[in-house]
Amino acid sequence: MANTLLIYGSLTGNTEGVAYNVQSMLREKGKEIDVKNAIDADIADLTGSYSNYIFACSTWDDGLPVSDFNDFLERISSSQPSLAGKKIAMIGLGDSNYVHFCGAISVMEQAFIAKMGGEKIIEPLRIDGYPEMEENKTHVQEWVEKLAPLIN
Numbered sequence: 173m174a175n176t177l178l179i180y181g182s183l184t185g186n187t188e189g190v191a192y193n194v195q196s197m198l199r200e201k202g203k204e205i206d207v208k209n210a211i212d213a214d215i216a217d218l219t220g221s222y223s224n225y226i227f228a229c230s231t232w233d234d235g236l237p238v239s240d241f242n243d244f245l246e247r248i249s250s251s252q253p254s255l256a257g258k259k260i261a262m263i264g265l266g267d268s269n270y271v272h273f274c275g276a277i278s279v280m281e282q283a284f285i286a287k288m289g290g291e292k293i294i295e296p297l298r299i300d301g302y303p304e305m306e307e308n309k310t311h312v313q314e315w316v317e318k319l320a321p322l323i324n
């Protein structure tokens with residue numbers, strides 16, 4: 173059974189693509205990882221047996237998480253789940269031409285680390301522009317290289 177769950181929110185598919193790339197890169201390194209769209213995610217996904225979580229989310233609307241992910245955060249906020257003892261990694265997609273570049277990362281840090289008590293095990297990955305750009309592909313690869321040994 174997978175030990176890691178990646179939950180992503182994506183409007184035009186950029187974050188979704190990165191989510192599945194990260195899954196296949198981690199699988200190549202022998203890690204079992206499930207991927208779920210935030211539309212389908214709920215409180216039960218955070219209270220199950222996963223040890224590690226990767227949250228991936230694009231930023232829209234002046235620094236806010238993409239709406240599907242925002243809705244997920246609202247669904248779980250009333251239940252105040254604890255992520256104590258869980259390892260957390262975060263991926264943000266955005267565009268540095270906007271004032272609040274990857275603002276969703278701050279919102280996720282507030283929710284999953286500050287409020288729910290998860291352990292941030294790696295600096296969040298921030299992707300500036302299209303993930304298909306060579307430099308962004310390299311950033312993802314380098315980040316996954318660092319992340320893989322940190323999760324069991």
Ligand SMILES: Cc1cc2nc3c(=O)[nH]c(=O)nc-3n(C[C@H](O)[C@H](O)[C@H](O)COP(=O)(O)O)c2cc1C
Nearest residue numbers: 182183184185186187230231235266267270273274
């Ligand atoms: C109308 C609009 C607003 C955006 N606002 C932001 C923003 O505030 N901060 C940011 O970093 N990126 C912003 N972006 C860039 C998107 O986050 C970026 O295109 C991202 O790759 C989209 O990923 P997705 O397809 O997974 O939703 C915006 C893009 C558009 C078109």
